[in-house]
Amino acid sequence: MKTNNTHIYIVTILFVGLGFFSNAFAQEQTNDSLSHYIKVAIENNPGVKSQSLAHEAFLEKIPQAGAFQDPELSLEAYTMPMDIVGGRSFGNVSLMQMFPWFGTRKAARIEATHMANMQDQQYQEAVNNLILQVSTQWYTMQKLNEQLHNNEENKKILDQLEQLALRKFSAPSNTAQPNATPTVTSKVSSSPSRSTASSGMGGMNMGSSSTSAPATTPSMNMSSGAGMGGMSGGSGSGMSEVLRIQLEIAEIENNIESLYSQIKAEKAKFNALLNREATEEVVLGKEIQKVGFLYSEKEALATIEQNNPMLGMISEEGLAFKAKAEMDRKMSYPMIGIGVEYMVVGKTNNMMLAMEGMNGKDMIMPMVSVSLPLFRKKYNAQQKESELWRKSSEENFKNTFNILKSEYYSFKSQLDDAERVVQLYDKQTTLAQTTYNLIVKEFITGKSDLTNVIQVQRQLLDYQLKKAEAIANYNTMVVSIKKLLADNK
Known part of the structure; x- marks a missing residue:
């Protein structure tokens, strides 16, 4: 019985722990997602708030447009009563209410409603612009963060390469005993730093298969020793390799500091869009990824015509x-x-003025008045003016749609180019990584010099940085097209 209770207790703890970690993971995913920051920006951005309040103000015009004119109340009082038939008049009180022609108030409300809808479309355009700005800034920060990660990884690789060069520099020269070289090679292969370098250089296999050959003869040892830069060239040559690597490390360290500074500035811009303090923490994703775009040309153009806020405003x-x-x-x-x-x-x-039964009795008189719109030119001009404005908006709709279509084709062309560039740099990065792994092995075995290693390492870093930039450009083109489509997903 006691055992069963213990099992239940353990299972309960496991479920509670899993629930805690899943909630923590979900919270982390929420806080570092672009959609989360877009939601915060829409809620806090002053420009969007201004457009929202303007829309609410336009909504208040609808009941104003459908209201009747204020009634007119007039009072008349005589300083000296005026004799009239049936008594003496002290004064008059009149109340008049004017009513427009049937349907006028309804048409006014319809006009005010469309004006409010026009302002709502302007609000949607402000939201879409904000989403584009936040997304573009987000991908810029992700690009810089990815480039920072690439530089840090390459610095680690150079640190490991420096250790290899130092080992070569401190290794016995080729004038040592014949059996010394395999010992050094075996030491390099089995040392902890070498193991770290092997694991940190993209899975390079620099194990004993390439260095622990059964070569115990003097000739094999001499050829192996002659190929190693620090063994055959003396201490000066070996030290120059170490210094060259340190120069590369210094340059990458400078790049890292520069990227930290750029990321700080971009985060301040990002927080400004969210109406937050410049130093507010922004949690970025671990790696920049391409976003999806599944619209065909026909679907995209139809969606632009139907959903774009600028066209909605004109409509x-x-x-x-x-x-x-x-x-x-x-x-x-x-x-x-x-x-x-x-x-x-x-x-x-x-x-003579008094009338039997009427003397001194107050009088109530119903009244009806009719306005006479005789000046027809004014009213005809008003109707013609509204009709011309309506035709102007129709032509403006066509012109704006053509502009938006040209923007779509331009963005789509840039998107296709960015996708090809991403694929190119992805392939080049893979090939450069493989080349680097091989050339480091050749450097260790003395078949290549340090110049080739550094050249390939620079190419690898350059491709990694350009790949991150290409992905950021691709994602920016996607959100630019989605802005035209008013797709906020």
């Missing part, structure tokens, strides 16, 4: 002008006013 503007033309037409019709007038009447002593 809403055209619909607003159409509604305004309808409202102008309705306003060219008469407006009807309905009101009431209340007359305060006192009694009169003049029997």
Whole structure:
């Protein structure tokens, strides 16, 4: 029974631990993802907030556009009562409400709604621009971070190469006993630093198979010793190799410091987009990766026409002008006013003006008024103006769509070029890594000199840096096209 309880306790602890680590991993994945920072930027960026508030302000125009005109209240008071038939008038109170022609208020609300929708499309455009800026900045930082990692890895390789050169420099010369060379070779092969170099140089196999040949004869030892730079060239030659490697290390260390400085500056720009402090920590992914792009040309152009906010703004503007033309037409019709007038009447002593049963009684008079839109040129010009604006927006839509299509084709061409460049540098990096592994083996065995090793090492680093930059350019082109498509996924 006790054993079963112990098992249950252990299983419970394991589940709790797994849950904790999975939550921690999920939190880490959330915090260092581009989507997380985009969400933070949309919530905090002042420019986006400004456009959002502007959209809310335009929404408040809708009830204003559909409201009636304010009623007119007029008061009249006489300093001396005026004798009228049926009494003496002390003053009048009148109230009048004007009503536009049927459908005018509806057309005004439709116009205001389209203007608000136009502002909403402008807000969406601001969001898309912000997403493009955040994504571009993110990929720039990832590129620099990848280049920093490549430089640090190459510094480790050069450190290991320096150790090999130092071992060659400190090894016995070829004038030593014949059986000394295999001993040195075996020592280099089995030393801990050599093992570290083998594991750190991309999986290079520098084991005993290439250095522990059964060559115990003097001739074999002499040829092996003669091929090693530090053995045949004396101490000066061996020391020059060490110094050359140290020069390469110094250059890479300078590159690393420069990259740290650039990353710090780019993080400050990134935090500015998120409306955060410049020193706020930004967690980058471990390695830059190509993002997916699955749109065909037909799908992309259709999506641009349907979803692009700039085209949406122009469409809403055209619909607003159409509604305004309808409202102008309705306003060219008469407006009807309905009101009431209340007359305060006192009694009169003049029997000629007094009427039996009416003397001193207040009077209520219903009123109706009609506006007369006689000046037709003004109303006709208003309707023609709105119609011309609507046609202008239609042509503007076509022109903007053509511009967006040309931008798409330009970005797509750059995207295809970037993809080819990524594939090229990926292939060159693989070949350079293989070449480097082989030439280091040849350097150890004396078949190649240090110049070739450093040259290939430089090529390898150059291809790695260019590959990271090509991936960043590719991803930037993808988000640029997605911005045209209003694809925020």
